[in-house]
Amino acid sequence: MAYDKIAFLADRNDNAQTALKALEERYGNAPVAEADVIVGLGGDGFMLRTLHRHMTRNVPFYGMNKGTVGFLLNAFAVEDLPARLGRAETATLHPLRMKALREAGTEQEAIAINEVSLLRQTRQAAKIRISIDGRVRIEELICDGVMVATPAGSTAYNLSAHGPILPLSAGVLALTPISAFRPRRWRGALLPRNVHVKFEILDNYKRPVSAVADLTEVREVVEVEIAEAPDISLKVLFDPEHNLEERILNEQFIP
Template structure:
C-alpha cells in the first residue's frame, strides 16, 4: 500500500517562487528505505492527498515512479512528479538528501514532458483491453515454444513472421530500460521516435529492430496463438493469451517529470550512451 500524508493548508509565508506549487502530495513505496525517508520528510511542510495536489514528491525507485504515474493516469489527474531515489537505479529520480529543503528543491526543479504508449490488445477469446505504457510494451512467449509474430507498421506488413522470445515497443523515456537490455537503441527524449526491438530473435536472424516515427501505428499479430501463446506486458501490467496488439503514442496524456537543475532526463539518456561498466 502506498503511503501519503494529509494535513491542513500551509500557513507559513513564502515568496512568489515558493508558491509555484502550493499543494503537494508525498507518496512512498513500502520499502524500508522509502518509508524511512517518508518519516524524515513529512515534517518539512504540510502535504495534501494526491487527488488534491498541484505536484507530487515520490520516494522510491523507478518502478514506484511508474506506479505513481499510472495512478495519476487512472485518476485523470496528472500533475508534475518529483522523484527522490530510494530504490536501485533511479533513472527517473533525483538524488535523495534528507538534509535538503524539499520545497526549495521542488521549486528549483525543471520539468520534462513524456508521452505514454496507447495500447489496444485483443486476447484469443476476442476480449478487447485498453492499456498504456510509459516505458514499453513487450510481447513475450508464455511457454517453451518460440513466439511467431507478424509485424505491421503503418499500413504495411513489414515482417511476415518474426520468430523468437518476443518483441517490444519502447518510448524514448523507456529506451534505457528493458529495450537497452535487449540491445535496442537509446532514443533522445525529444526524438519523437519509438524503438521496435526483437527479443532474442531466431528469424529473421539479422533483423535487429527499427527506429520509427511515433505517429506511426504498430500492430503485432500473434501467429499460431494456441500452440505458441504470447503475453503482453505494459510496464507493470500483464495480459496473457494475446491475439493482437496495436500501439501508438498518446500525446493527449502527457506526463511531466521534475529534475534538479543539471540533472534532466535528456542528459541522463545522453550520458547512458557513454557509460562503461
C-alpha cells in the first residue's frame, strides 16, 4: 500500500527533534487531519501517547525508535521510508475500556492499550473482590494491586509483576496480581478477551485504591469495570523482520 501523505510527530528530546527535521526535509510533513499514516519518533511512552491522542483518526501508525526500549517501534532510518511503509505488516491492537466509580460518586472512563492496574494509595495493602462475568472468583485479594493486561501490554508492567507474556493471536487477557499476600499462592489467570471484569474495593476508607488506565489515573475508586472496547481497533505497522508478534514470542525465550 502506498502512503502519500505522512504526518511526523516527535518527542521533545533532542534525538527525536533532530530526526524530525531530517524526515521533514526529505518527505515534508502532512497535517495529522489529512495524513494517510502517522509516524511517531520517540520511545514507547511517546508512541503510546500518540496512539491515545490520535486513535480516532482511523489511520495506521508507524513508530521509529528515538527513545530507549522501543518495543512498539521500528529502527530509525531516513532513507526509503515510503518503501518501508509499503511493505510493513499490520498488527491490530484491541484496547480495554475502564469504567471507574469514585468514592465521591462520580464515574470516569478511560482507554488502556497496555493495561488497567489498581494500586494501593497508602502504606496498607488493598483488599479487592474480583468478579468475572458476574461471578465472584476471589472474595478478597489482599495485595499491593492487580491488573488486566492486553497482549500488547503483557511485556510491560504485567511482565514486571511476573504475569504471562501473551501472543497477539492468543485472544486472551492477563489478570495479574501485584505482590499478593492472600491468597498467597494465587499467581493470576488467563481470561478470554471478551470477558467483563469487575473489581470492588473492600474497606476503601482505610485502604484507598487508585485505578490507572495507561495515561489516566483515577484516585479513591470503589469499583472498577473493565472490558475490551469493540469499537476501537488500532493498526500499528512494523517492518517484516521486526513484527510485533515475533517480538512478543521472542520475549518468552529471553533469559
